[in-house]
Amino acid sequence: MHITHSLRQMLMALLFGIYAINATAQEHDIMVVANLDNHTVKLDKIDIRNLFMGNASDVVLEPVSLPPQTLARAVFNTKIIGLTESRIQSYWSQMRFSGRSRPPREISTVDELISYVSSHKDTVAFVPASARIPAHLTVIYSTAKM
Amino acid sequence: MNANFNHKLTAAVFCSCLLVSSAALASSEKLEISGFGRVVAGFTDDPDVSFEGYENELSLKEQTLLALQVDYHLLENVSITSQLLAHTNSERDSGVEWLYVSYIPHNNWLVKGGRMRTPFYHYSDVIDVGFAYPWISPPQQLYSAFLFNQYEGASVIHNFALENLSGSVEGYYGSFNGDTQFQDRRDATDIDGLSGFVFSGVYNANLRFRASYTTADFSVNLAEISAFADQLRSVGFVASADSLAMEGEFDIYQVGLALDELDYNLAWEWMKIESDTVLAPNIESYYVQGGLVFQPFTVHLTYADMATNPQSAATDIPLGLTADLDQLFYAYQTVFARTQAADLESVTLGVRWDAGVRVAFKAEVTHYRGALGISTFEALGDRDAFDERVNLYQLGMEFVF
Numbered sequence: 001m002h003i004t005h006s007l008r009q010m011l012m013a014l015l016f017g018i019y020a021i022n023a024t025a026q027e028h029d030i031m032v033v034a035n036l037d038n039h040t041v042k043l044d045k046i047d048i049r050n051l052f053m054g055n056a057s058d059v060v061l062e063p064v065s066l067p068p069q070t071l072a073r074a075v076f077n078t079k080i081i082g083l084t085e086s087r088i089q090s091y092w093s094q095m096r097f098s099g100r101s102r103p104p105r106e107i108s109t110v111d112e113l114i115s116y117v118s119s120h121k122d123t124v125a126f127v128p129a130s131a132r133i134p135a136h137l138t139v140i141y142s143t144a145k146m
Numbered sequence: 147m148n149a150n151f152n153h154k155l156t157a158a159v160f161c162s163c164l165l166v167s168s169a170a171l172a173s174s175e176k177l178e179i180s181g182f183g184r185v186v187a188g189f190t191d192d193p194d195v196s197f198e199g200y201e202n203e204l205s206l207k208e209q210t211l212l213a214l215q216v217d218y219h220l221l222e223n224v225s226i227t228s229q230l231l232a233h234t235n236s237e238r239d240s241g242v243e244w245l246y247v248s249y250i251p252h253n254n255w256l257v258k259g260g261r262m263r264t265p266f267y268h269y270s271d272v273i274d275v276g277f278a279y280p281w282i283s284p285p286q287q288l289y290s291a292f293l294f295n296q297y298e299g300a301s302v303i304h305n306f307a308l309e310n311l312s313g314s315v316e317g318y319y320g321s322f323n324g325d326t327q328f329q330d331r332r333d334a335t336d337i338d339g340l341s342g343f344v345f346s347g348v349y350n351a352n353l354r355f356r357a358s359y360t361t362a363d364f365s366v367n368l369a370e371i372s373a374f375a376d377q378l379r380s381v382g383f384v385a386s387a388d389s390l391a392m393e394g395e396f397d398i399y400q401v402g403l404a405l406d407e408l409d410y411n412l413a414w415e416w417m418k419i420e421s422d423t424v425l426a427p428n429i430e431s432y433y434v435q436g437g438l439v440f441q442p443f444t445v446h447l448t449y450a451d452m453a454t455n456p457q458s459a460a461t462d463i464p465l466g467l468t469a470d471l472d473q474l475f476y477a478y479q480t481v482f483a484r485t486q487a488a489d490l491e492s493v494t495l496g497v498r499w500d501a502g503v504r505v506a507f508k509a510e511v512t513h514y515r516g517a518l519g520i521s522t523f524e525a526l527g528d529r530d531a532f533d534e535r536v537n538l539y540q541l542g543m544e545f546v547f
Binding site: 045046049050053055056057058060068069078082083084085086087089090091093094095096098099100102 | 253306
C-alpha cells in the first residue's frame with residue numbers, strides 16, 4: 001500500500017508538472033457546479049464520474065468540460081475520474097467509434113464555461129475551487145472538503 | 147504506401163467529401179466529423195511461416211489504415227453515422243465499415259439499425275481503432291480466431307444505474323454475407339440468424355465487466371475443400387465428405403473484467419466457441435494483461451492462450467487396398483489437416499507512449515508458441531521445417547482526430 005501511495009504521489013507531481021510551481025492548495029481543488037432548480041442536491045464521486053464518462057446515472061445532467069491540459073481538468077481526472085488524460089482519451093475513442101456515446105462538450109476557458117452553465121438548465125461542470133460562481137448555480141461536490 | 151492504398155484512400159476521402167459537403171449544405175451545426183488511423187510496421191523472426199500476414203521481412207501494409215467518421219444529426223434524437231475506412235492490406239475491404247441510423251427514444255435507450263460491427267468481445271467493435279487499446283495487435287487468440295466483423299441488422303441498448311453499478315444491456319439481431327478471413331485467405335461466408343446480447347458495466351467507478359453470448363448459423367465456401375468433399379461424396383465416402391462440411395451453428399460465450407487505476411491496470415477476458423462443424427471447432431481462449439503507468443508511458447505484459455478441441459478424421463476410406471484409394475486416403479488426410487485449428491500460446495511485452503492528447507506510439511514484441519493451423523501459422527514452404535516458435539516485432543503510431 002505504501003508503494004502504491006508513493007507512486008500516486010509521484011504521478012500527481014508529474015501530472016501537475018510545471019503548473020505545481022507557485023500553485024496554492026486551492027488551485028489543486030475543484031468544485032462541481034450545476035444549473036439546477038433544486039439547490040440542495042449533492043452528488044457523490046461515483047455519480048459525478050458516471051456523468052462525465054457517459055455512464056448511466058440516477059441524475060440526468062449534461063456534462064461540460066474544460067479542454068485537456070488545463071490544471072482544473074488534471075485535478076478532476078486525478079481526484080474524481082481516477083484515470084490519466086491519455087486513458088480517458090483512449091476510452092472516448094472506443095465509445096465514439098463504436099457508436100455508444102460521445103465525450104462531454106468542451107469549452108475553452110473557465111469564464112466561458114461558467115457562463116455556459118449559468119445559461120443552460122441541467123448542465124454540470126467542474127471549475128477551480130477559487131472560481132467565482134453566480135448564486136443561482138449549485139455546488140454539488142467539492143474536493144476541498146475531502 | 148502503395149498505389150492501391152492511395153486509390154482506396156482517394157475513394158474514401160471522395161465519398162466522405164460528398165457526404166460532408168451535401169450535409170454541410172443542410173447545416174454545419176448538425177455535422178460532426180472525426181476519424182482515426184494507424185501506421186503499423188512489423189516482422190517475424192521465422193522464415194518458415196506467415197502469421198496474420200506477417201513474414202520475415204518488414205511490412206507496413208498489414209494493419210496500416212485511415213478512417214473517417216461522419217455523424218449527421220437529423221433530429222435531436224436521430225442521427226446517421228458512417229465510417230469509411232481505407233486499409234493498406236489487400237485482404238481487407240476498404241469502404242463503408244459502419245452505416246447506421248441511431249435513435250434515442252429515451253435518455254437510457256439507444257436503438258441502431260444498419261451495418262455495424264459485431265460486438266463479440268470487449269474491443270471487437272473498435273478493432274481498427276488502435277488508439278482505444280494498449281496493444282498494437284490485441285490477443286490473436288480472441289480477436290482473430292473468428293473473423294467476420296460486420297453485420298447488418300438492428301441493436302437495442304438500455305443503460306441503467308443501480309447503487310454503485312452503472313450498466314448496459316444490448317441485444318442485437320442480423321446477418322452477414324461477405325468474407326471471413328483466415329490468415330491471408332478470404333472465403334465467402336453467409337451468417338444467418340446472428341443474435342446476441344451483451345451485458346456490461348462499471349462497478350464502483352473503476353471496475354469494468356462484460357459478459358456476452360452470440361449465436362448464428364453459418365456457411366463458409368472454401369472452394370477447393372468443398373470441391374474435394376463433393377468428389378468424396380460422389381464415390382461414396384459420405385463420412386469423410388461430411389467431416390469437411392463448412393456449415394452449421396456456433397455459440398460464443400465471453401466474460402471479461404478490467405480494473406483501471408491511475409497508476410496501473412489489470413484485465414482478463416475469456417471466450418469459448420462451441421460449434422458442431424470441423425471448420426469452427428470448439429475453442430477456448432483467454433488473456434490476462436497488466437500495465438503500469440509512468441505517464442506518459444504505459445508498460446504492459448499479456449499472457450494469452452487458445453486451446454482447441456481437435457476433431458477426429460473420418461475413417462471410411464480404406465488404406466492398403468488399391469493405389470488409387472491410398473492416394474485418396476492421403477489426399478483426405480492432408481485436406482482434413484488443413485482445416486484444423488491449432489493451440490496458440492503467447493506472451494506480449496509492449497509499451498505505449500501517449501505523446502499527445504490524440505497521438506500515441508507503441509512498440510511490442512510477442513513470443514508465440516503453436517502449431518500450423520487454420521487461424522494460427524501458415525507454412526511458407528516445408529511444413530516440417532517449422533519449430534512452432536515465432537517472435538513478432540511491431541512498431542506503431544495511433545491517432546484520432
